[in-house]
Amino acid sequence: LMESDPSGRAAALCRAVKLWAKKRRLSDTMRGGMSSFSWVLLVIFFLQNSKEFGLPTLEKLFGGITKASRDGSCSKQHNLPCRGHEVSVITLLKKFFDWVVDSLPEHSRASLSVLSGRAEALGGGGSNKSGGGGGGGSNKTVFIQVPFKPNDNAARCLRSDVWGRQIVPEL
Numbered sequence: 332l333m334e335s336d337p338s339g340r341a342a343a344l345c346r347a348v349k350l351w352a353k354k355r356r357l358s359d360t361m362r363g364g365m366s367s368f369s370w371v372l373l374v375i376f377f378l379q380n381s382k383e384f385g386l387p388t389l390e391k392l393f394g395g396i397t398k399a400s401r402d403g404s405c406s407k408q409h410n411l412p413c414r415g416h417e418v419s420v421i422t423l424l425k426k427f428f429d430w431v432v433d434s435l436p437e438h439s440r441a442s443l444s445v446l447s448g449r450a451e452a453l454g455g456g457g458s459n460k461s462g463g464g465g466g467g468g469s470n471k472t473v474f475i476q477v478p479f480k481p482n483d484n485a486a487r488c489l490r491s492d493v494w495g496r497q498i499v500p501e502l
Contacts, residue, residue, distance in 0.1 A: 332375065332445075335387050341378055343420045345371045348427065355501050363490030365473075365498070372445055372475045372485050373435075377427050379448035384423070388448035389478065428502045435473065442474045444481065454482075 333342045349367045352358040358367050365373075378386035441450035453474060472494040477483040 332386070332389060332392065335392060338419075340420050340423060341375070341384070341386055344378070344423050344427065345374050347420060347424050348374050351424075351501075355497075357493075357498050357501060360488035363488060363493035365486050365489045365494075369473075369475050369486040369489070372478075373431070373443070373473070374427060375445045376443045376448070376475070377430050378423075379445065381426070381430075383426075389446045390448075432499065432502050439472065442476050442481065442484075444476045446476065446478050446481070451476075451481075 333345075336342070348370050349358070352365070352367065352370050356362075357364050358370065360366050375386060378384045379388055438450040440453060442453050443450055472489060472491050473486050475485040477485045
């Protein structure tokens with residue numbers, strides 16, 4: 332997926348958001364934070380839905396694949412964007428934070444899919460695995476599909492109180 336962005340800005344934005352979250356201790360899943368994996372998926376979803384960036388979906392790249400590759404290979408590491416792209420990565424970072432605050436709440440009852448690039452209606456009756464440990468109840472702030480496992484929430488450890496009191500103020 333990152334290889335579809337030759338500028339390297341998508342990978343750089345993912346790294347910047349992961350670093351930002353780690354420095355602020357927002358990715359500590361044991362304390363109800365959102366995992367680094369969840370942050371990356373959220374960035375990818377944002378870039379897929381950005382009119383300016385338009386990162387392709389996995390479905391578009393691979394023609395509607397439904398199963399993960401079984402060869403065990405990992406994607407290669409991507410280089411930092413070339414000189415001159417630093418400002419555009421900073422601009423993308425600001426736009427990502429604005430999107431999280433302004434647009435993500437619109438998807439509170441949806442499942443975000445990087446496979447399709449769409450916010451899909453959650454199944455009725457709580458059939459999706461959204462919860463983690465105790466606290467926070469069933470009111471999940473965000474459901475981010477694990478690619479190729481659409482019923483699994485990559486943000487399952489995220490507690491709504493951590494989202495509201497720790498993450499949102501940092502944005």
